Amino acid sequence: MSEPPITDQQLDQLYEQLDRDLPPPDLDAEIKAHARQPVAPVIPLRKTSPLRRWAIPLSTAAVMVLGLSLFFRVYEQQPAQTSVPAPTLPATQEAQPMQHEAAGVATREARKTAKKMLAQPAPARPSPRRATEQEAAGPAQAPVLQALSRAAEPRPEIPEAEQLIRRMESLLQQQQLESLEKAYTDFRKKYPHYPLSPRLQEWYKRQHQPVQHPAPARPSE
Amino acid sequence: MSLTEMDDVELMLAYQSGRHEAFDALYERHKGGLYRYFLRQGMPRDSANELFQDVWMKLIHARQHYQAGTSFSSYLYSIAHNRLVDYYRRQQPQTELDPELADGDGLSPESSLQQQQQLQRLQHSIARLPEEQRSALLLQKEAGLSLEQIATVTGASRETVKSRLRYAMNRLKQVLS
Numbered sequence: 001m002s003e004p005p006i007t008d009q010q011l012d013q014l015y016e017q018l019d020r021d022l023p024p025p026d027l028d029a030e031i032k033a034h035a036r037q038p039v040a041p042v043i044p045l046r047k048t049s050p051l052r053r054w055a056i057p058l059s060t061a062a063v064m065v066l067g068l069s070l071f072f073r074v075y076e077q078q079p080a081q082t083s084v085p086a087p088t089l090p091a092t093q094e095a096q097p098m099q100h101e102a103a104g105v106a107t108r109e110a111r112k113t114a115k116k117m118l119a120q121p122a123p124a125r126p127s128p129r130r131a132t133e134q135e136a137a138g139p140a141q142a143p144v145l146q147a148l149s150r151a152a153e154p155r156p157e158i159p160e161a162e163q164l165i166r167r168m169e170s171l172l173q174q175q176q177l178e179s180l181e182k183a184y185t186d187f188r189k190k191y192p193h194y195p196l197s198p199r200l201q202e203w204y205k206r207q208h209q210p211v212q213h214p215a216p217a218r219p220s221e
Numbered sequence: 222m223s224l225t226e227m228d229d230v231e232l233m234l235a236y237q238s239g240r241h242e243a244f245d246a247l248y249e250r251h252k253g254g255l256y257r258y259f260l261r262q263g264m265p266r267d268s269a270n271e272l273f274q275d276v277w278m279k280l281i282h283a284r285q286h287y288q289a290g291t292s293f294s295s296y297l298y299s300i301a302h303n304r305l306v307d308y309y310r311r312q313q314p315q316t317e318l319d320p321e322l323a324d325g326d327g328l329s330p331e332s333s334l335q336q337q338q339q340l341q342r343l344q345h346s347i348a349r350l351p352e353e354q355r356s357a358l359l360l361q362k363e364a365g366l367s368l369e370q371i372a373t374v375t376g377a378s379r380e381t382v383k384s385r386l387r388y389a390m391n392r393l394k395q396v397l398s
Contacts, residue, residue: 004398011343017340031278035236035241035245
């Protein structure tokens with residue numbers, strides 16, 4: 001036989017009879033002692049002036065602008081520097097001394113011009129047509145740069161065939177016909193179809209005139 | 222005005238203004254209910270001690286932020302409830318029942334210590350209630366909160382709280398009958 005269900009009131013009474021547990025005294029003491037400690041002072045946020053607040057972003061932006069402008073300026077100047085052609089290797093040993101001589105002359109000329117330009121007083125204002133590299137280098141050094149760049153410009157190379165033709169002409173002038181003949185043979189080995197100068201053509205016609213054969217008679221119809 | 226005549230809010234405001242003895246009075250009023258609120262959840266006594274201390278420490282540190290608009294009990298038990306929810310989140314539910322309570326399972330109603338056993342069974346049954354029902358019951362029994370206050374503390378509606386309490390009471394009556 002089951003017991004009758006207990007009522008809410010009986011349950012409340014039963015609940016009231018439960019142990020009235022309390023925290024241990026040492027915990028009480030610890031909490032009360034903690035409550036007596038002063039409140040940690042709230043540190044106010046330091047007010048910074050707007051100038052100070054913007055100092056780092058502004059300086060960063062300034063550095064970036066300067067860096068970029070410097071980069072682009074250098075980038076613009078680079079093509080002018082790289083456009084100077086590297087010295088080409090001569091095709092033949094005969095042409096080599098001439099090219100060296102030409103380069104030496106060009107360098108000497110450039111140095112002379114540069115010295116003259118440096119000795120002259122700098123112009124008051126650079127002309128607006130000056131290139132950006134001159135502006136970047138400053139008005140005083142602009143003429144020097146111009147002279148140097150002119151000297152550095154590649155001179156038109158004399159083709160080897162022309163050089164040989166000139167040599168043959170000089171041999172013809174000196175009437176060294178045997179050497180001329182030999183030079184001509186070498187020349188034609190290298191350049192079978194290269195046109196000769198008028199004087200050499202005349203000499204060639206004289207020397208190598210083909211034997212005249214009578215033209216064969218046309219058969220009459 | 223003496224401290225004994227002051228209500229909870231006045232004591233808290235007095236403590237806020239630097240009267241440390243006001244805190245002692247407040248603590249003496251609420252320490253038992255708050256301690257049992259944790260202990261009767263069925264957790265080990267050490268855990269109850271830790272949570273109890275945490276709640277008071279938080280109250281002490283945040284005393285400057287207390288506003289007189291809300292009931293002090295609601296304020297205190299809101300901290301306690303949040304701390305309890307946090308505790309349960311970290312623990313596996315119902316895995317560490319207080320050993321003192323766990324012994325109650327094998328009790329016989331025919332024992333000569335029937336009354337004592339029934340109390341132990343009640344305590345054990347409370348600890349075995351679903352978490353929401355148990356919290357609502359203990360907030361009512363130990364903190365003396367109204368349905369509205371329990372709803373505020375637990376973040377549930379008044380009707381939900383009422384329902385939870387009814388289920389909890391029915392469950393306990395069923396076990397004890």
